[in-house]
């Protein structure tokens with residue numbers, strides 16, 4: 063038997079190349095980090111002493127507990143934001159569902175730490191809201207005190223993960239599920255508790271564990287709010303202040319990875335065997351109820367309050383970017399274009415770098431993701447599943463860990479011709495972004511590929527097209543929508559990423575937007591330009607997302623009949 | 632749990648119901664009376680409003696713009712679904728995937744606050760009734776289509792509803808299972824003596840189970856009656872052609888000294904007994920393919936039969952019978968001839984005579 067028979071040679075070579083890339087830029091750096099964590103710093107022998115040190119140090123104990131606490135509370139608060147939005151928009155008929163769902167995911171397109179500054183100004187102890195509260199009610203609420211601030215900012219930023227997953231789960235409940243319960247005498251809250259909630263649970267857990275994981279790993283927000291007694295900031299501070307030989311940074315990295323894996327495992331268990339999607343042909347579709355007068359008022363009130371809260375970073379940032387002086391007052395004293403002028407004169411390199419890095423990273427992602435999706439789902443190559451596992455594994459690796467791993471692994475490796483360590487060359491930032499965003503692009507591409515019936519490929523091959531021509535002329539064109547969606551997700555999230563890049567930026571001239579904003583926000587006078595830069599980032603990402611959305615919709619309309627070939631064929 | 636109904640089975644009355652989805656009228660002045668304990672069927676093509684009418688009885692869908700629904704003497708038009716005690720079996724079964732079979736069946740009893748001990752007994756009895764007691768701990772996804780269907784039935788009858796509503800319950804099953812489940816549902820209904828409304832678009836299904844049925848088209852009830860009476864005495868073209876195959880010939884009625892005749896062009900002249908139609912009025916003659924006898928071209932006419940002459944243009948072998956298409960003038964009539972081993976059949980283009988007993992012809996207003 064020939065293992066590479068019948069058109070497997072091309073995919074085989076491709077698989078090896080992809081595998082090598084993932085090994086060099088994901089597996090090896092992470093393995094290195096884990097290895098160093100278990101190594102005695104003096105003798106180099108394998109040991110648990112670093113972990114013992116970690117758990118004996120009270121600062122680390124405290125950081126560990128704080129990180130867990132912040133992540134857990136962020137899940138709770140995110141749920142409070144997401145639940146009403148998801149439930150109202152999927153189960154009731156009322157105007158603006160689409161707008162609400164759209165506004166609901168806007169927070170994702172701004173790095174959380176950017177919003178943090180704006181939220182400090184709005185909700186801090188001397189912020190607009192507390193000034194008003196104090197004046198009208200005579201008390202203040204410590205929204206932004208210590209860990210509260212991190213929880214608040216993270217929840218506002220990450221709750222869309224719960225919103226998206228929960229909405230999808232709710233939208234997948236066929237109305238006959240509820241109607242059959244009503245028919246048997248169930249109604250109101252009991253019906254919700256016994257039927258709707260359990261059916262939506264897997265979706266909720268998937269979203270919640272993602273929030274937990276993201277918050278647990280986030281570096282930018284605590285740094286910017288000056289909260290250092292959490293795990294990710296500790297890892298960063300150890301590496302940047304003590305150096306890349308200090309074992310604590312590695313120990314913390316291992317703990318971060320372990321907790322991420324645990325959160326992912328939980329979500330995997332929750333989803334396993336529970337494909338509850340019940341909307342089907344012959345079923346009744348989704349049940350949407352009409353709202354009665356006062357219900358409508360109550361719903362809109364709740365929704366508007368939540369939307370105001372979750373959009374407050376954008377509102378605050380806008381005010382900040384146009385404001386002259388803003389402190390101890392509800393609104394800035396006066397408005398000006400000066401910050402934008404400053405940014406356009408001095409800081410356009412950040413914007414250019416971001417477009418370059420995020421664009422390249424997203425391009426790498428979709429090319430690799432399409433190839434991996436095709437190899438895993440449409441070829442019979444041995445070991446092909448491992449490509450999928452490796453690429454998806456990046457989800458569990460926090461940016462800080464990638465950063466530390468790259469520094470440690472590639473510092474000694476000089477790039478030929480430019481004679482500079484690979485770890486400090488700007489290309490490494492692109493690679494880090496590409497690796498970190500690959501899982502999202504991969505999911506989009508796999509979903510797109512599954513929409514393309516194998517019968518369409520077989521038809522092309524039957525008419526004489528070779529494998530590679532079939533892929534190029536049939537598969538890829540039909541996957542365009544999904545590929546583009548993957549590109550945009552990668553691009554949008556890569557352009558606001560901070561945690562890996564902050565460790566890999568070696569020169570100001572190589573820095574991307576997120577780093578630039580972070581630099582600006584360090585000083586009080588830099589806040590205005592920082593906010594202006596933040597707004598520019600939001601606009602770039604927003605416009606890109608909107609354009610691609612238009613494009614995908616247009617293609618979907620044009621291609622609908624072709625793609626509608628039964629997928630199971 | 633059997634026979635508890637027989638004494639207290641309730642009828643259903645639908646009085647002048649009109650209902651729209653938005654601006655689209657879907658039910659138009661529907662009137663129906665369903666007797667206590669009856670097995671009643673809504674039959675009609677897809678989109679005719681059967682499900683809408685059934686769901687209306689269960690309290691789902693938009694409120695009717697006029698009319699009322701009575702169960703027994705109780706006006707339920709504005710009652711919430713959970714206050715009606717009407718059992719609805721969904722087309723897709725709607726079993727809850729997160730509960731076991733036992734939990735699914737127990738659900739309704741729990742909602743009605745039945746004591747735990749009694750719930751156990753009644754669930755056992757219901758599962759036993761549909762032969763699924765062994766699978767009580769399974770999840771719906773681990774059951775076959777037929778088993779899911781039985782669970783859905785058990786879940787509905789266990790709460791002892793006053794009326795049982797079944798929305799195309801067999802459409803998701805394969806052909807053999809469909810026949811078997813159809814019998815099971817029929818037996819179950821007889822055993823429980825439960826007033827039952829069954830929705831289907833399949834006339835064979837409707838014929839075999841129903842005491843009476845209503846034929847719907849485009850939101851309007853076309854005719855109500857027993858399966859046989861609808862087949863034999865359809866009141867319009869739609870009912871005639873929806874129930875079985877029919878020859879429908881356009882023409883007019885003529886009265887002469889030798890009696891009343893139906894005339895279509897020159898080729899077809901059939902004696903009929905119709906008093907209600909005016910001579911000269913436009914009319915449609917209806918007769919079934921098996922009512923036509925096909926013979927050699929020179930066979931003489933029998934008494935009280937009309938004789939038509941034509942030519943075979945198409946022939947299909949259907950197993951128990953042979954179906955000919957015979958051109959008579961510019962009409963093409965379908966003729967069924969029962970098939971026996973060794974019997975000769977007519978060839979294409981062969982000239983034949985067709986014989987039609989006047990009692991088998993029905994003339995409808997055109």
Ligand SMILES: Nc1ncnc2c1ncn2[C@@H]1O[C@H](COP(=O)(O)OP(=O)(O)O)[C@@H](O)[C@H]1O
Nearest residue numbers: 652655657675676677678679680681682683684
């Ligand atoms: N939820 C709905 N919204 C709008 N129109 C509907 C809805 N449900 C059914 N209809 C329309 O009402 C008509 C009757 O539907 P239905 O009762 O489901 O037909 P049947 O069960 O006989 O196939 C159809 O034309 C269908 O398009």
Ligand SMILES: [Mg+2]
Nearest residue numbers: 681682683799
């Ligand atoms: Mg229907």
